[in-house]
Amino acid sequence: MTRNFDASARHGIARVLFCIASLLPSMVPAQEYPVKPVQVIVSLPAGTGIDVLARTLAQAMDAKFGQRFLVVNRTGQGVMVAANALNTAQPDGYTIAFMPATLITVQLHREKQPPYNRNTFVPICQAFDNILFVTVAANSPFKDLQSMLAFAKANPGKLRYGTSGIASAPHLAGAELFQRSGVQLTDVPYAGEVAYLPHILSGQLEMGMISAYLVGAQKGLRPLAVFSKERQKAYPNLPTTAELGHPISTLAYGGLFIRSDAPAAIIARLDAACREVVNGTAYGDMADKQVVRATYLDRGAFTARIDADFANIGRLLDTLKLKD
Structure with a gap:
């Protein structure tokens, strides 16, 4: 009888410990996220301007959080290989992506059966505009x-x-x-x-x-x-498409994305860190060297821009017959 009780007690304790362990990831945001390295997926090859910016941002995040932010290049099929890597990652906040917004604004129109939908990812912050x-x-x-x-x-x-x-x-x-x-x-x-x-x-x-x-x-x-609303400092005499009568907003912008089911507290911390990094001197200087505009938009403004372009690009792709 005692032996059976001991076995039952051990089993019960094990179940309690398992439940506690399963809750630990959700407890991390309220404590000290990140507690382990964070993977930063980049959809462009190493050495490109956007990849260099991603690495600059990752280094600044290293210093801010005291944990490694590791850039991993996932190239191919436009942005789809990178998007799929983010889609299949655990939604624990330890996998984020630094990539163009076309993963939403274009690819969801183009793919017949996309492996993700409009609500799979949330934009954390905008970090660049490529002119x-x-x-x-x-x-x-x-x-x-x-x-x-x-x-x-x-x-x-x-x-x-x-x-x-x-x-x-x-x-x-x-x-x-x-x-x-x-x-x-x-x-x-x-x-x-x-x-x-x-x-x-x-x-x-x-x-x-x-x-x-x-x-x-x-x-x-x-x-x-x-393609801009305003002339560029490096080319003050070069007209913009807008002033020539064609106010076109290109899709060559992007930033940080994460699974939408990641903890809200982690998303908020990453957005705050992104604001600090993108508006900082080191990131801005590197963006200037890559001739890319360091543009910070918070989650709300970045999402609004993506939503507007998603609708506009849908109509454009229809007229161009580019929907699969």
């Missing part, structure tokens, strides 16, 4: 955007422009510009702007939608306009 330029070779006959558009109107489909893949931010920026202008150009998708840059320089492509970093770093290019 794009309509760019030609320096020896191109086109000296400004207006002359290029006039030629395109007179020669439908003759001009070709390089993009970083179908429905990428550069592709959609160019497609919306040309649609608004009533002209037809041929888009040529590549794996990334580095891949199609040589073809612009050689004349195989007449133009491309190129990031500010490459426009500044690569000799032999001539920007015709910048």
